[in-house]
Amino acid sequence: MTAAPDPRPLAPHVFVQFCHGEREYEPLDALTVRYELQGLGDEELQAVEHSVLWYTEGKGEEDMGVHFFERIVDRDRLPAAAVTRSFATDLPSSPLSYEGVIVKIRWCVRVRLFFTGGRDFVSEHVFTLGRLPPARMPVSEAS
Amino acid sequence: MLGDAPGPGRVSNPFATRFTRPGAIPPLDDEGGPLDVASLFERAMSAGPVVVIEGAHGTGKTTLLVALLARAAANRRRMAFVRAASVADAWTVAAAIGGASRDTVIGLDGGERLPVGAFTLVRVLARLRGVVVLATTHRPVGLPVLARCRSTPRLLAAVVGHLPTHGGRIDGSDINEAFGRHGGDLREALFDLYDRFERRDGRG
Numbered sequence: 001m002t003a004a005p006d007p008r009p010l011a012p013h014v015f016v017q018f019c020h021g022e023r024e025y026e027p028l029d030a031l032t033v034r035y036e037l038q039g040l041g042d043e044e045l046q047a048v049e050h051s052v053l054w055y056t057e058g059k060g061e062e063d064m065g066v067h068f069f070e071r072i073v074d075r076d077r078l079p080a081a082a083v084t085r086s087f088a089t090d091l092p093s094s095p096l097s098y099e100g101v102i103v104k105i106r107w108c109v110r111v112r113l114f115f116t117g118g119r120d121f122v123s124e125h126v127f128t129l130g131r132l133p134p135a136r137m138p139v140s141e142a143s
Numbered sequence: 144m145l146g147d148a149p150g151p152g153r154v155s156n157p158f159a160t161r162f163t164r165p166g167a168i169p170p171l172d173d174e175g176g177p178l179d180v181a182s183l184f185e186r187a188m189s190a191g192p193v194v195v196i197e198g199a200h201g202t203g204k205t206t207l208l209v210a211l212l213a214r215a216a217a218n219r220r221r222m223a224f225v226r227a228a229s230v231a232d233a234w235t236v237a238a239a240i241g242g243a244s245r246d247t248v249i250g251l252d253g254g255e256r257l258p259v260g261a262f263t264l265v266r267v268l269a270r271l272r273g274v275v276v277l278a279t280t281h282r283p284v285g286l287p288v289l290a291r292c293r294s295t296p297r298l299l300a301a302v303v304g305h306l307p308t309h310g311g312r313i314d315g316s317d318i319n320e321a322f323g324r325h326g327g328d329l330r331e332a333l334f335d336l337y338d339r340f341e342r343r344d345g346r347g
Contacts, residue, residue, distance in 0.1 A: 055161070057155060057159045057160075057161055058156075058160065058337075059158075059159065059160060059334050059337050060160065061160070062160055062161055062164075101341050104156075104159075
């Protein structure tokens with residue numbers, strides 16, 4: 001007996017390698033990123049975007065800022081599966097990464113894949129900028 | 144679709160707005176099962192020009208509205224979104240409908256904040272312009288109801304199941320307590336779970 005094919009599209013995987021293995025950067029550091037796409041299956045890529053951005057994460061309104069962005073639509077430049085691409089940028093001086101309680105500031109490398117069928121896939125890889133100490137919750141677990 | 148891990152030594156709070164906002168998770172029924180958005184969209188288009196999504200605060204009205212607008216966009220319909228924050232926004236709503244091109248699908252969030260009688264104007268304008276208005280409201284407004292949203296602890300549990308992993312920091316009793324404490328308002332219950340997650344994230 002043969003199992004029925006799974007109708008769900010394959011989940012691609014984006015392997016990202018930072019020039020600092022621990023993913024910790026200081027303001028104005030140079031950031032170089034190499035990434036590799038896997039699990040694309042038979043789906044054809046229409047475009048790839050890679051960016052470096054920060055965003056807030058918390059209970060309230062969200063904010064974000066894009067520091068570096070590149071969109072690749074040229075068919076000859078689109079990364080094929082298992083082919084490594086890279087890009088580089090100098091990081092800014094702020095905002096610094098922050099692990100707050102109500103709000104956090106996260107920096108990340110985002111790789112977004114657009115397929116010809118209309119589907120897209122986003123892969124985010126967080127790194128830290130600066131060395132702000134994390135905030136702490138009050139000790140009591142009041143409820 | 145969002146893939147891969149949040150990062151080195153940093154755990155995302157799965158109850159943060161970026162994971163729970165309308166559009167981030169699919170609309171669910173009051174038992175936590177998936178809603179048939181395509182079918183609801185077809186019903187809305189045939190029942191127009193104005194249909195409403197009824198329900199109390201934090202029961203998933205805006206989540207459903209956003210999913211229906213995404214469906215409209217997928218069907219290559221023009222769509223627009225307008226939020227009423229106060230009575231004064233009646234003019235903004237009227238301008239959005241009056242300025243829309245034919246066949247536009249307009250999402251009106253916060254319809255309960257409009258003055259009494261405003262929906263009569265909305266209906267007249269929508270018919271004149273040939274647009275469809277999908278409105279959320281807390282109370283009956285005398286227009287066809289597309290869906291009545293209601294929250295239950297099972298729905299909240301299902302929503303939590305759609306979020307990124309909480310790594311065992313939240314259990315069923317947390318979900319039931321958060322639901323009860325906030326009277327079934329899922330938005331507030333998710334904020335409550337956000338705080339619980341923070342307390343148990345090893346940084347307290």
